[in-house]
Amino acid sequence: MTAVGTFLDAFADDVEGICLFSPSSSLYSTFADADEPVVVIGAENTVDADVFVELPLEFRDPTERIRFGVEGALGQDELDEEMELLCVLGSFGDDMDTVMRVRAGDFSDSGVYDLFANSRADPSVVRNVLEVSVELGKKGQKGKPVGALFVVGDAGKVMNKSRPLSYNPFEKSHVHVGDPIVNVMLKEFSRLDGAFVISDSGKIVSAYRYLEPSAAGVDIPKGLGARHMAAGAVTRDTNAIAIVLSESDGLVRAFKSGELILELDPEDY
Ligand SMILES: Nc1ncnc2c1ncn2[C@@H]1O[C@H](COP(=O)(O)OP(=O)(O)OP(=O)(O)O)[C@@H](O)[C@H]1O
Numbered sequence: 306m307t308a309v310g311t312f313l314d315a316f317a318d319d320v321e322g323i324c325l326f327s328p329s330s331s332l333y334s335t336f337a338d339a340d341e342p343v344v345v346i347g348a349e350n351t352v353d354a355d356v357f358v359e360l361p362l363e364f365r366d367p368t369e370r371i372r373f374g375v376e377g378a379l380g381q382d383e384l385d386e387e388m389e390l391l392c393v394l395g396s397f398g399d400d401m402d403t404v405m406r407v408r409a410g411d412f413s414d415s416g417v418y419d420l421f422a423n424s425r426a427d428p429s430v431v432r433n434v435l436e437v438s439v440e441l442g443k444k445g446q447k448g449k450p451v452g453a454l455f456v457v458g459d460a461g462k463v464m465n466k467s468r469p470l471s472y473n474p475f476e477k478s479h480v481h482v483g484d485p486i487v488n489v490m491l492k493e494f495s496r497l498d499g500a501f502v503i504s505d506s507g508k509i510v511s512a513y514r515y516l517e518p519s520a521a522g523v524d525i526p527k528g529l530g531a532r533h534m535a536a537g538a539v540t541r542d543t544n545a546i547a548i549v550l551s552e553s554d555g556l557v558r559a560f561k562s563g564e565l566i567l568e569l570d571p572e573d574y
């Protein structure tokens with residue numbers, strides 16, 4: 306065997322599961338008789354795989370794609386945490402150019418998959434709100450750090466658990482998050498108090514909402530203030546998720562079912 310062959314053989318030794326990211330039919334059929342379970346992960350099941358995990362977003366970063374896909378497969382009980390996996394994907398385009406070996410358990414429990422896939426709001430709406438928060442965190446408002454609170458999904462119930470702090474600039478409008486003009490408006494209004502309420506489909510329902518959920522049983526990390534507490538609590542009281550940009554530490558956090566499930570530094574994106 307060649308040196309490369311020997312290396313690859315050792316690399317794939319003891320692998321217990323195979324994840325194929327958006328494979329071609331020919332690649333998929335190469336693994337048809339594999340002894341290990343094969344999971345196909347992608348936006349669509351174009352190869353008619355028996356075991357398929359949908360990626361609701363395009364993750365350009367291969368490690369993010371793997372994290373999301375493996376978490377999804379674990380969530381669907383297609384893999385278990387002890388497994389050593391071989392992930393095959395195209396990092397620079399559609400052609401397969403990357404093989405990564407990972408341990409399934411390293412990707413469990415971050416809740417990121419759950420945030421996108423099992424929220425009431427569309428995955429693209431969740432992504433758009435995350436993107437606005439990250440941009441706002443990077444640039445601030447006119448160079449100053451700014452905070453913001455976005456409550457996404459289950460808007461009717463969220464409106465019932467909150468009250469207006471001021472006139473709602475989105476009252477008669479039908480605008481959606483992700484639209485560039487709307488993102489400018491969201492950044493502009495983030496200087497003012499309260500929360501934005503966004504519907505399952507991404508419509509901006511209101512700005513300036515003061516949230517009044519019951520905070521009973523909400524367990525968020527110490528040191529976070531009223532904005533984060535309100536964010537956590539509203540996601541326990543309703544089926545919304547909340548995305549918060551902190552004015553004081555500059556981090557973006559996401560809450561679901563009363564828990565902090567994602568924390569990221571805008572400077573890393
Ligand atoms: N219940 C609430 N509903 C909506 N907005 C709120 C609520 N409580 C606080 N806020 C908003 O959060 C802002 C900051 O409050 P506070 O400093 O207590 O929160 P925090 O969690 O420490 O957030 P930050 O990290 O951004 O400082 C307030 O000025 C207000 O605009």
Ligand SMILES: [Mn+2]
Nearest residue numbers: 530531552553
């Ligand atoms: Mn504060």
